[in-house]
Amino acid sequence: MRFASTILAFVLSATSLVCAGVIERRGLVKMMTASSLRRPAGAVYFITNEPQENMVITASIDTDGTLRLDRAVAAGGRGLHGVTANGNMGVDGLFSQGSVQVSQKANVLAVVNPGSNTISLFSIDPSKPTNISPLGDPVSSEGEFPVSLAFNADGSRLCALNGGAINGVNCFSIDKKLGLVPVPNSLRYLGYNQTTPANGPPGSLSQIIFSEDGSKLLASYKGTATAPGYLVSWDVQKDGSLSAQHSQVAVAQGGMDVVDLSGKGRDAAVTLNGQMATCWSTYSPKTGNYYAIDVGGNVIREVHLDGNLKGSVVATHSVPAGTSPIDSAVATIRGKDYLYVLGANATSVEVFALSAPGQAKQISKVDISGPAHFAQIPVHAANLQGMATYMTN
Numbered sequence: 001m002r003f004a005s006t007i008l009a010f011v012l013s014a015t016s017l018v019c020a021g022v023i024e025r026r027g028l029v030k031m032m033t034a035s036s037l038r039r040p041a042g043a044v045y046f047i048t049n050e051p052q053e054n055m056v057i058t059a060s061i062d063t064d065g066t067l068r069l070d071r072a073v074a075a076g077g078r079g080l081h082g083v084t085a086n087g088n089m090g091v092d093g094l095f096s097q098g099s100v101q102v103s104q105k106a107n108v109l110a111v112v113n114p115g116s117n118t119i120s121l122f123s124i125d126p127s128k129p130t131n132i133s134p135l136g137d138p139v140s141s142e143g144e145f146p147v148s149l150a151f152n153a154d155g156s157r158l159c160a161l162n163g164g165a166i167n168g169v170n171c172f173s174i175d176k177k178l179g180l181v182p183v184p185n186s187l188r189y190l191g192y193n194q195t196t197p198a199n200g201p202p203g204s205l206s207q208i209i210f211s212e213d214g215s216k217l218l219a220s221y222k223g224t225a226t227a228p229g230y231l232v233s234w235d236v237q238k239d240g241s242l243s244a245q246h247s248q249v250a251v252a253q254g255g256m257d258v259v260d261l262s263g264k265g266r267d268a269a270v271t272l273n274g275q276m277a278t279c280w281s282t283y284s285p286k287t288g289n290y291y292a293i294d295v296g297g298n299v300i301r302e303v304h305l306d307g308n309l310k311g312s313v314v315a316t317h318s319v320p321a322g323t324s325p326i327d328s329a330v331a332t333i334r335g336k337d338y339l340y341v342l343g344a345n346a347t348s349v350e351v352f353a354l355s356a357p358g359q360a361k362q363i364s365k366v367d368i369s370g371p372a373h374f375a376q377i378p379v380h381a382a383n384l385q386g387m388a389t390y391m392t393n
């Protein structure tokens, strides 16, 4: 398997060198500002999901939360775009959240290759986290059109959600030498009537996550015009295997829903007035609030949950029309939280400083397609996907 790595920013010329199986096309750095010499405070990662070759794009996070595109690394597989009813190749080709994931504890990054039905794992250099290296070979997702990934809390295991004609979940343990090793008795098919690539967004699989205590593995399924969406849940055994059967957890239709897995029955729907298509959400530990991303409305609604899990929108933050914000992630840098939003249609990363609850100030907008074009990396608005962060501090 070939892995290529290219520095995105300030590329003057490209040279090729081969070392330990890694083919690198590195550019010379034209301008190094003082800040780039400092130790990065973290990194963000997303994928191009291009059909010819899926690339991981990395950017370093500076101490003020701003980004510097650093390099693109071949993911070791191909991307693929889902099929929509009107045949429109719009943004969010995977209809998912979680196609790129980081385990901060285990210093690893995982991405899906939806066109190859594989998952790739990388080790992250903790002192220069845009420096990622393949860890083992890409492995089969054991299904078709893998769209979402989840690490468990200590980063010892990774589970994948397949959303295509062969759909369901499958888990791997993380071996520091071999990479992803299948966990016996964790392959669970859902048997939904889907296609490869998946038809969506209605009726497609969205995301996989572990419950906070690691005892459950959950996957979300979007409703259709005639049937509501829901979560499916497997019990996770100590050895990482999954229960033979899954149960179904109902969710409210539209807006945002809070599902109480503790069994205390405090489930609560949050109405999002004026929403168009709220498909992603993330959490800020510093503000204690949730950020719900509305791709159609070009807004980010900040939601506060009270002690009884009752939610309310405390602020609405906008991005410019035409941005189409999708996958998002938060990083804590020097005690402050920053929100990184993939502006898919604008091929940008929108960076917000979350200085306090209810306050989100956009501090930069990082163009992806210009530097990618300069470095000869194919990037299309409809294909870009995923967002994950890693912190060095």
Ligand SMILES: *[C@@H]1O[C@H](CO)[C@@H](O)[C@H](O)[C@H]1NC(C)=O
Pocket: 193, 194
């Ligand atoms: C699966 O979906 C296709 C397309 O919607 C439909 O034509 C077909 O009848 C479905 N098959 C089953 C077994 O439900």
Ligand SMILES: *[C@@H]1O[C@H](CO)[C@@H](O)[C@H](O)[C@H]1NC(C)=O
Pocket: 321, 322, 323, 324, 345, 346
């Ligand atoms: C996406 O961006 C293009 C310009 O690059 C614009 O013409 C189009 O309207 C945008 N799409 C959406 C859905 O905003």
